Amino acid sequence: MAEEQHLIFDEEQPERYVYDMDETKHEVALSTKDLQVFYGDKLALQDADLKFERYKITSLIGASGSGKSTFLRSLNRMNDSVATVNGNIMYRGLDINSQDIDVYEMRKHIGMVFQRPNPFAKSISDNITFALKQHGMRDKQQLDEIVETSLRQAALWDEVKDDLGKSALSLSGGQQQRLVIARAIAMNPDILLMDEPSSALDPISSAKIEDTLMQLKEKYTIIIVTHNMQQAARISDYTAFFNSGKLVEYDLTRKIFTRPKVQLTIDYVNGNFG
Numbered sequence: 001m002a003e004e005q006h007l008i009f010d011e012e013q014p015e016r017y018v019y020d021m022d023e024t025k026h027e028v029a030l031s032t033k034d035l036q037v038f039y040g041d042k043l044a045l046q047d048a049d050l051k052f053e054r055y056k057i058t059s060l061i062g063a064s065g066s067g068k069s070t071f072l073r074s075l076n077r078m079n080d081s082v083a084t085v086n087g088n089i090m091y092r093g094l095d096i097n098s099q100d101i102d103v104y105e106m107r108k109h110i111g112m113v114f115q116r117p118n119p120f121a122k123s124i125s126d127n128i129t130f131a132l133k134q135h136g137m138r139d140k141q142q143l144d145e146i147v148e149t150s151l152r153q154a155a156l157w158d159e160v161k162d163d164l165g166k167s168a169l170s171l172s173g174g175q176q177q178r179l180v181i182a183r184a185i186a187m188n189p190d191i192l193l194m195d196e197p198s199s200a201l202d203p204i205s206s207a208k209i210e211d212t213l214m215q216l217k218e219k220y221t222i223i224i225v226t227h228n229m230q231q232a233a234r235i236s237d238y239t240a241f242f243n244s245g246k247l248v249e250y251d252l253t254r255k256i257f258t259r260p261k262v263q264l265t266i267d268y269v270n271g272n273f274g
């Protein structure tokens with residue numbers, strides 16, 4: 001523990017450290033290159049080249065305003081209407097930041113869960129089947145199966161299986177958030193982006209979301225923004241630390257929290273600012 005509390009190194013410290021993922025050993029699900037995000041003429045994000053490993057959880061941490069959400073939202077083009085996003089976001093050999101990408105189609109592969117649960121004012125099952133029906137799925141048995149599998153994966157099935165026709169708005173905040181996760185899963189995505197998915201929840205609901213995420217990474221690649229350092233340390237395999245719109249350090253989570261290489265990261269994980 002002493003080392004964790006007093007991170008003082010003799011060696012010269014870099015100003016930036018980005019873990020060099022060996023793509024022959026680790027499958028990369030998504031990567032960014034030369035990403036820059038401008039709100040008007042304000043440069044809000046730069047120097048954020050990252051590779052996300054498939055079936056792992058990566059946490060994005062950093063003080064308020066450091067650019068974490070800007071980065072996350074760029075990954076499935078949620079910033080298109082409010083910002084100019086330059087650079088490449090590579091997914092299955094395609095640059096999904098290019099103009100000719102069908103954003104609607106891309107979002108089936110890269111789903112997003114927000115901080116505040118946002119279920120539709122519809123029944124629990126309709127929340128899950130709504131988008132599938134929009135995409136033309138009509139087979140009742142198939143829809144029922146997807147409702148059950150998605151709710152099971154989101155660890156909500158046992159709590160709602162007898163109330164599928166009830167309004168989603170009658171669920172608790174934690175249950176609503178798991179329903180929203182189930183709704184995202186129902187589209188059979190590859191990658192789940194999550195912007196502080198448990199910060200609006202009580203500790204027990206938050207712990208359930210964490211357990212759910214640990215289960216989900218068997219099937220999905222998860223990228224999560226969190227302000228909660230314990231949460232990042234508990235659930236993520238990799239952690240990226242942002243400061244002032246730049247990626248400062250990216251490494252295996254255990255290294256970020258026990259032996260970070262950059263002084264700014266040391267200060268942040270020790271609670272000296274933020």
Ligand SMILES: Nc1ncnc2c1ncn2[C@@H]1O[C@H](COP(=O)(O)OP(=O)(O)OP(=O)(O)O)[C@@H](O)[C@H]1O
Pocket residue numbers: 039044062063064065066067068069070071082
């Ligand atoms: N829609 C927007 N229009 C203009 N500026 C924005 C917009 N969204 C974010 N910004 C600015 O971009 C910078 C990065 O914000 P961002 O929300 O990405 O940070 P963050 O690290 O996610 O912060 P927090 O932890 O508070 O959510 C901030 O200076 C913020 O004010």
